[in-house]
Amino acid sequence: DQQVKQNSPSLSVQEGRISILNCDYTNSMFDYFLWYKKYPAEGPTFLISISSIKDKNEDGRFTVFLNKSAKHLSLHIVPSQPGDSAVYFCAASAGNNDMRFGAGTRLTVKP
Amino acid sequence: EAGVAQSPRYKIIEKRQSVAFWCNPISGHATLYWYQQILGQGPKLLIQFQNNGVVDDSQLPKDRFSAERLKGVDSTLKIQPAKLEDSAVYLCASSSSDPTWDTQYFGPGTRLTVL
Numbered sequence: 450d451q452q453v454k455q456n457s458p459s460l461s462v463q464e465g466r467i468s469i470l471n472c473d474y475t476n477s478m479f480d481y482f483l484w485y486k487k488y489p490a491e492g493p494t495f496l497i498s499i500s501s502i503k504d505k506n507e508d509g510r511f512t513v514f515l516n517k518s519a520k521h522l523s524l525h526i527v528p529s530q531p532g533d534s535a536v537y538f539c540a541a542s543a544g545n546n547d548m549r550f551g552a553g554t555r556l557t558v559k560p
Numbered sequence: 561e562a563g564v565a566q567s568p569r570y571k572i573i574e575k576r577q578s579v580a581f582w583c584n585p586i587s588g589h590a591t592l593y594w595y596q597q598i599l600g601q602g603p604k605l606l607i608q609f610q611n612n613g614v615v616d617d618s619q620l621p622k623d624r625f626s627a628e629r630l631k632g633v634d635s636t637l638k639i640q641p642a643k644l645e646d647s648a649v650y651l652c653a654s655s656s657s658d659p660t661w662d663t664q665y666f667g668p669g670t671r672l673t674v675l
Contacts, residue, residue, distance in 0.1 A: 453602070483663070485666075490668065491668050491669075492564070492651055492653075492666030492667050492668045492669050493603070493651070493666045494666070495664070495665065498663065538603070540602075547608065547616055548664065549602075550602030550603045551602050552600065552601050553601075553602055
């Protein structure tokens with residue numbers, strides 16, 4: 450039962466351009482959404498989050514957008530840097546911190 | 561502040577053998593999680609502890625997996641006996657006492673290969 454889906458397994462962008470990573474969910478009870486970033490041989494690192502009462506949250510180069518009616522969220526990275534190359538996981542929680550993760554999108558930022 | 565520690569980092573065993581993983585959460589974090597991440601998939605929660613009590617173990621295969629968190633700090637996850645499909649990265653995470661909104665911080669994981 451895949452409640453959180455990241456349909457793009459990979460994304461490649463040029464340095465300086467915008468990276469847009471997408472995530473869809475099916476459980477309408479999810480009320481807290483997070484993005485994690487993972488480098489090889491390391492655990493996921495928290496990047497940014499958003500609660501369902503907001504539709505946008507910004508932190509430096511990273512912005513997360515939430516569209517509740519479409520059950521869709523996206524992560525925008527502007528401008529993209531080579532150090533942003535990693536696997537990005539979308540996660541969602543229904544208030545009990547039982548997070549469900551997507552399968553991840555591998556972002557490659559080319560110099 | 562030290563992060564979540566896990567050991568070993570890598571483990572190779574044969575099927576039907578037993579294996580144990582250890583996790584030391586961030587100091588002061590009351591909630592501890594074990595996740596299984598199979599290659600190409602996102603992490604899947606196996607068990608969640610609040611202090612030394614189990615909050616959720618609904619996705620833990622209890623016929624072969626067990627976990628404990630004695631004294632509410634360190635935790636061990638055991639697989640006995642292991643199967644080929646248990647090959648995965650086992651991630652430990654911790655968060656502070658409020659489980660509703662708090663961020664989970666992950667350790668580096670233990671990569672298990674079952675031959």
